[in-house]
Amino acid sequence: MKQLRIFAWLLAVMFSVNSAVQAALTIEITQGAEGAMPVAVVPFAWQGAMGEAPLDVAAVIGADLGRSGRFSVLSRSDMLAKPHQADQIRYQNWRLLNVESLVIGTVREAGGSYIVQFQLFDVFRGTQLIGYSIRSSASGMRRTAHQISDLIYEVLQGEPGVFATRIAYVTELRATDDSRRYSIQVADADGYNPKPVLNSSSPLMSPSWSPDGRKLAYVSFETGRPAIYIQELDNGSREKITSFKGVNGAPVWSPDGKRLALVLSKSGSLDIYIMDLASKKLERITRSYAIDTEPVWSPDGSELVFTSDRGGRPQLYRIDLAERQVKRLTFEGKYNARASFSPDGRSLAFVHTEGNFFRIALMDLQTGAIQVLTDTGLDESPSFAPNGSMIIYATESKSGRGVLSAVSIDGRVRQRLALQIGDAREPAWAPHKK
Secondary structure (H helix, E strand, C coil), rough: CCCCHHHHHHHHHHHCCCCCCCEEEEEEEECCCCCCEEEEEECEEEECCCCCCCCCHHHHHHHHHHHCEEEECCCCCHHHCCCHHHHHCHHHHHHHCCCCCEEEEEEEECCCEEEEEEEECCCCCCEEEEEEEEECCCHHHHHHHHHHHHHHHHHHHCCCCCCCEEEEEEEEECCCCCCEEEEEEEEECCCCCEEEEEEEEECCEEEEEEECCCCEEECCCCCCCCCCEEEEEECCCEEECCCCCCCEEEEEEECCEEEEEECCCCCCCEEEEECCCCCEEECCCCCCCEEEEEEECCCCCCCCEECCCCCCCCCEEECCCCCCEEECCCCCCCEEEEEEEECCCCEEEEEEEEEEEEEEEEEHHHHHCCCECCCCCCCCEEEEEECCEEEEEEEEEECEEEEEEEECCCCCCEEEEEECCCEEEEEECCCCCC
């Protein structure tokens, strides 16, 4: 992860015309929000013929809520009781522990599958807030736990949760013979269940989710030069979209899923194009001798924000797709790049320089005010969670390894997703799957 790497790979391409990498992630909370809500998640009771439940569902729920930074989860060793039915709850015991919300539940066998039942209670009012029973397979138990976490989060925080969503990212592993292996991985939002979408001995870049969460667009150098592919995640089938001479890069889906914005140099300069995916017809959007790259769609599909050095240094610009009027957005700092729109369209996350440091910043598009969210030095590739509460990004550890981190939009909650092997970069947070 080097300075100006986003531009460097494009320039390198212009002058040069399967063993799986299992990349497991672990979550480390580096900073939580002050005043986090105290909550207790009691171990779920197991109702089966023998053995134990396929998964400790309560542990997954507790970990989800804890890593959001919005909740302070009571340790099991501090619990005075472990009820699993409403009539077993002694609210006074939980009030003594200053617990505001209580989660209890059971997991039971049900004819080859399982029923996961949970209830959420307001401890100080002594009332149930929600309660559901969800059928699950053994292999789907972790996703069921994430769905329960989302339901709890939405009731207590007033916005949809993102625990059942996924992330995509690129890994790079250097072997003992100095060769390198690359992989695009898709994992649960908590880093579990990583699965390779593609493994290659050639670089892979720029994963981008389709709006329905079922496909990825990305750049591969497997033929010796960059080409853009779209891959179905369910069956692994893929289609080469562009492979023009020179640069084929930075694909990003339109909000309706019918078009791709991308970067091509086939006309001599590096410009932004839009492809209609049904007809494969290309429309050139920018015409400049500068480097125009890294497009991102506004949520309503009416605009693109992109990075350009047309003013001498990389800055963010906005183009209205109807009028084709270009407006510069950033002026503060010598380098502003790699934008990501918030789901509500009100803010942009991007890479911003402070001195010699590259950090993640947030701009209010109405006022133009910029807030720097991170304090590390080589941050890149911000991507919003689908509920707009967090931003995932790539950075470097103290040892120089590429790692993934996340920060809340107010900068108060931070977490590190630690990759066990190799380097991770270019994360992309998936939308809620439709």
